[in-house]
Amino acid sequence: MTSFGELALRPELQHVLDALGYEEPTPIQSESIPPLLGGRDVVGQAATGTGKTAAFALPLLQRLEAGGAAPQALVLVPTRELAIQVAEAIHRYGRELGARVLAVYGGQPITRQIRALEHGVDVVVATPGRAIDHITRRTVDFGQLRTVVLDEADEMLDMGFAEDIEAIMEAVPAERQTVLFSATLPKRIDGLVRRYLTDPVRVLIRTEQSTDDTARVRQVAYLVPRQHKANALGRLLDIESATAAVVFCRTREEVDSLGEALAARGYRADALHGGMTQDQRDRVMTKVRNRTTEVLVATDVAARGLDIDHLTHVVNYDLPNAPDSYVHRIGRVGRAGREGTAITLVEPRQHRLLKSIEKATRNKISVETLPTVADLRARRLELTRSALAETLREADREDAHEQYRVVVDTLTDDYDLMEVALAAVKLAHEAGQGDPDDDVADIPQVRPSADGDQDRVAPHGGGGGGKSRPRSGPTTTIFVSLGHAAKVRPQDLVGAIANETSLSGRQIGAIEITHKFSTVEIPTDAEAEVIAALQATMIKGRKARVERYKPPAERGYKPKRGRP
Structure with a gap:
C-alpha cells in the first residue's frame, strides 16, 4: 500500500487525512490496516512513534456507527x-463522523467520567x-463492543496490569475484533495472544525499519561514577546547549531529586512521573x-507516548537494562527526519551492559571523555562571542546601538579601546554565562580496565587508580518473594542489587531460585541497604517482599539446593 487512497476509506475519514496532510502510510499502517x-485480528510490533495509533484508529472508525447507546x-x-x-488522535480522525471519544484514567474525578458515559460515548x-x-x-x-485494542501491551504487563486485562477481556463480547500493538513482543505476550485473539495476522516491523530514524541521532556515552552523575549531566547540558531535553531516570525519587538539582543549577527543569x-x-x-520548560526529567512509564516536536536531546541518566528500551528512548529525537543527540551516563560497573546494547541494536555508541572545567569555560566564552557577534550584526542593519556611543567615546578619553572592549565582554559574559564555580572540584574520569570486569577511576589529567575490591567479612542471606514463576533469573537479581546499591556484582554470593522465591547471599554490612533498595524497586516488572532469610523450618518449605 503506497497511499491512503488505496484503502477505500469512508469519505469523512479520507477528507480528514487529506486535511492533515497524510499521504503515504508508515510501514505498520501499510501492513496492519x-x-x-x-x-481480522492483528498482532503488531513496531517501535514508539511509527504510527501505531492511526493503524488501529482508522479501521475502528471505519466500522463505527456514531451515536449508539453504548461504546x-x-x-x-x-x-x-x-x-x-x-x-485526541481518534477524535481528530473521526471528527467528521461525529465520533464521541472519552479518555478514562485515574487521577480524574470518576463522577465526571460517569456523566460523560451517561451522555453516550462511541470509543x-x-x-x-x-x-x-x-x-x-x-x-x-461493554456489551456492544465491536473492537478491543491493547496498545503498548508489553508496558501494561510490565506495570502489573495482567490480571486487570484478563478481567476486562472476560467482560467484553466473545464476538469481537481484537488488536494487540506493542513496541516489543516478549514471550509473556504470547499468552494474551493465544487466549484473546483468533487466528491473528502478525505484523512485525523489524528493528532495521522501525529504527531508521536513529541513524540521524548522534549517540554518545560517558563513563561517570554514580556520585558525580548529577554534576556531569549539568556540565554536558551546558556544553551541548540543548534546546529541549528529556532525561530518563529509573525511579520517582531520582526524578524529583534530579529535577530540583537542575533547577538549582539554573535550568528550567520539571519532573514527570506516575506519583x-x-x-x-x-x-x-x-x-x-x-x-x-527546557529539561523534562521523567521515568519511562510517565514519558510513554510523549512526542515533543522541538526535542534536541535525550539523556539516559540511568542506563536501561533492555536494548529495546534504549531504542525507544533515543528514537524520540529521530522522528520525522529530525536530527538530535542521545547521551548516556554509564556507571563503571555498567560498561558491559553498554556493550550488550551496542551489539543488540547494531548501533555504535561512542564512549567519549567527559568535558573538563576548561572545556566548559571555553564553551561559555564561545556562546558569549556568538551573542556579541549577533548583536553586532543587528547593529549593522538597524543602527540600534548608536545611543551607547557616548559611553565609548568618554571612556576612550582615559582608556585604550581594547581595554574598554574587554571590560564590556567581561560584563556581557558574567551576565549571560558566568563561570562554572560549582565545577571547581573536577569530576573523576573513568577508564575501562583491561579485563572489562571492573573499571579504573582517576581524576582528569591524573594517573590510574586501583581496582575496587570485593568486601570481605561475614555474609547474610536475604529472601526475595519472586522465583521461577515470575521468570526471575540470577542476572535479574544481580542487576537489581548492583544498580540500586553500592555493591558490585562480584560482591554478591550464592543465589538460589525456587518456583516461588529466591535467596541471595550478600555482605552482612550491606543488609539494610540492599533490603531497602529492593523493596523500593521492581524486579521483572513486579514488586517483591524482601527480608532476611529464615531457616526452612520456620517458613514451612525447603528451597532447592544448587544453582539454577
Whole structure:
C-alpha cells in the first residue's frame, strides 16, 4: 500500500487525512490496516512513534456507527498521558463522523467520567485500572463492543496490569475484533495472544525499519561514577546547549531529586512521573509544549507516548537494562527526519551492559571523555562571542546601538579601546554565562580496565587508580518473594542489587531460585541497604517482599539446593 487512497476509506475519514496532510502510510499502517479493515485480528510490533495509533484508529472508525447507546470500541493503554494522546488522535480522525471519544484514567474525578458515559460515548480509551472501576460500578456497558485494542501491551504487563486485562477481556463480547500493538513482543505476550485473539495476522516491523530514524541521532556515552552523575549531566547540558531535553531516570525519587538539582543549577527543569496528580502532570506538559520548560526529567512509564516536536536531546541518566528500551528512548529525537543527540551516563560497573546494547541494536555508541572545567569555560566564552557577534550584526542593519556611543567615546578619553572592549565582554559574559564555580572540584574520569570486569577511576589529567575490591567479612542471606514463576533469573537479581546499591556484582554470593522465591547471599554490612533498595524497586516488572532469610523450618518449605 503506497497511499491512503488505496484503502477505500469512508469519505469523512479520507477528507480528514487529506486535511492533515497524510499521504503515504508508515510501514505498520501499510501492513496492519488492510487486514483490520477485513475484520481480522492483528498482532503488531513496531517501535514508539511509527504510527501505531492511526493503524488501529482508522479501521475502528471505519466500522463505527456514531451515536449508539453504548461504546463500540475500547482501547486499553498503560498510562494517563497515552490515554489522553490516543483519545485526541481518534477524535481528530473521526471528527467528521461525529465520533464521541472519552479518555478514562485515574487521577480524574470518576463522577465526571460517569456523566460523560451517561451522555453516550462511541470509543473509550482507558487505563486498565479505571476501566475495571467502571465495570465494577456498572457505569459502562461493554456489551456492544465491536473492537478491543491493547496498545503498548508489553508496558501494561510490565506495570502489573495482567490480571486487570484478563478481567476486562472476560467482560467484553466473545464476538469481537481484537488488536494487540506493542513496541516489543516478549514471550509473556504470547499468552494474551493465544487466549484473546483468533487466528491473528502478525505484523512485525523489524528493528532495521522501525529504527531508521536513529541513524540521524548522534549517540554518545560517558563513563561517570554514580556520585558525580548529577554534576556531569549539568556540565554536558551546558556544553551541548540543548534546546529541549528529556532525561530518563529509573525511579520517582531520582526524578524529583534530579529535577530540583537542575533547577538549582539554573535550568528550567520539571519532573514527570506516575506519583504526581493529573493536574500536576498536565501543568508540566503544558509548560513543555509552550517551550517554557527546557529539561523534562521523567521515568519511562510517565514519558510513554510523549512526542515533543522541538526535542534536541535525550539523556539516559540511568542506563536501561533492555536494548529495546534504549531504542525507544533515543528514537524520540529521530522522528520525522529530525536530527538530535542521545547521551548516556554509564556507571563503571555498567560498561558491559553498554556493550550488550551496542551489539543488540547494531548501533555504535561512542564512549567519549567527559568535558573538563576548561572545556566548559571555553564553551561559555564561545556562546558569549556568538551573542556579541549577533548583536553586532543587528547593529549593522538597524543602527540600534548608536545611543551607547557616548559611553565609548568618554571612556576612550582615559582608556585604550581594547581595554574598554574587554571590560564590556567581561560584563556581557558574567551576565549571560558566568563561570562554572560549582565545577571547581573536577569530576573523576573513568577508564575501562583491561579485563572489562571492573573499571579504573582517576581524576582528569591524573594517573590510574586501583581496582575496587570485593568486601570481605561475614555474609547474610536475604529472601526475595519472586522465583521461577515470575521468570526471575540470577542476572535479574544481580542487576537489581548492583544498580540500586553500592555493591558490585562480584560482591554478591550464592543465589538460589525456587518456583516461588529466591535467596541471595550478600555482605552482612550491606543488609539494610540492599533490603531497602529492593523493596523500593521492581524486579521483572513486579514488586517483591524482601527480608532476611529464615531457616526452612520456620517458613514451612525447603528451597532447592544448587544453582539454577
